[in-house]
Amino acid sequence: MKKTFSLILVLTLLLVFSQSSFATDVDSVNSKNELTQEERSIILNKIGIKEDELKYYTTKVLRYLIENDAVKLSASEPHDYSLQSQHPEDNSIGTMDLTTSDITLYANAYEVNSDVPGSKKIYIYGSYNWKVEPLFALTDKMSIGYPVTNEWYLKTAAGTILGHESNNCNYRGQWTCTSSNVPSDHDIGQGVAAKYDIWANSNFKQGDITQYVYTTKKSGKSNIILRYGHRYLTGSVGVSVYPSGLAVTPATGTETLDYPITVSW
Structure with a gap:
């Protein structure tokens, strides 16, 4: 009996220490x-x-x-979502299910020092953090969209969009991150999107999307939609342009989650 108790104690301590070490490694990406x-x-x-x-x-x-002397333009907080595709036994898969278990989305916008005389520069930032292991590990997308009536514009050079970056990080013993400066999709007046390779065998997954936009308006107010599209069937995540801006397309095989923010500049 004593040997059994001692063995259980040793295993418990090993588990605690390993979890502590693991947590430290995970925190290092933050x-x-x-x-x-x-x-x-x-x-x-x-x-x-x-x-x-x-x-x-x-x-x-x-x-x-x-x-860059950032000034925050929105008052937003992280929001947790439950993906119906993670719980197919509960109900049929829908396009949006706002409960609190599977993934966290967060977005904000800032006015930063402008490199274009006569224009204000707005830095839009969005992120996702998976809280569980997805049942379906394919290629997801996340989009930033805004109305064309904003009259925001993107800088370009040699036929490419400037001021874009996305990062995709997967944890398997250590963090492995990839980045891209090229949007997966874009509309020059209504937004951009990025794609993310979701590893099947990673313990944690997180990523972000950023985009600079410019405006000649001295002040204004607008909504921005950050939309995450999770693919649960083979195929690809589509992107469409709506009156509210460019966004991932809800469709069979793609579950979407919306995170809206309001910005004032």
């Missing part, structure tokens, strides 16, 4: 512990990002915001 005290103070007190929101940003993004 920016919370990489910022200096001065940087943290600027982020929290001047720019106004909350302490519990830091984990949704990379250090690179936060330092960019500091270096």
Whole structure:
């Protein structure tokens, strides 16, 4: 009996230590512990990002915001969603199911120092964090969309969209991240999208999308839609243009989640 108890105790301790080590490795992809005290103070007190929101940003993004005198244009908070495709036994798969278990979406927008005389520069940021292991690991997409009536424009060069970046990170013992500066889809006046390769055998998955837009309007107010499209059948995630902006297309095989924000500049 004593030997059995001792064995259970040893196994329990090993599990606790391994989970502690694992958590440390997972945290390393986040920016919370990489910022200096001065940087943290600027982020929290001047720019106004909350302490519990830091984990949704990379250090690179936060330092960019500091270096470019970012002013937050929206008051948004992370939101948790339940994907019906993760629970097919509950009901038929729908396009949106707002409960709290599977994935977290977050988005915000900032006015930053402009590199175009006479135009304001707005930095739009969105992220996803999977909280569970997806039943379907294919290629997902996330889009940023806004109405053409905003009269926002994108910088271009040699036929390509500038000011775009997306990052896709999968954790399997260590974080492996890939980035792209080319949108998977775009409409020059209504938004961009990015694609994400979701690994089947990774423990954690997270990613982001960023896009600079420019405006000659001195002030204004607009909605932006961050939409995540999760593919649960073979095939690809489509993107369409709507009056509200470019967005992932809800369809059979693609479940979509919307995260709207309101920006004022």
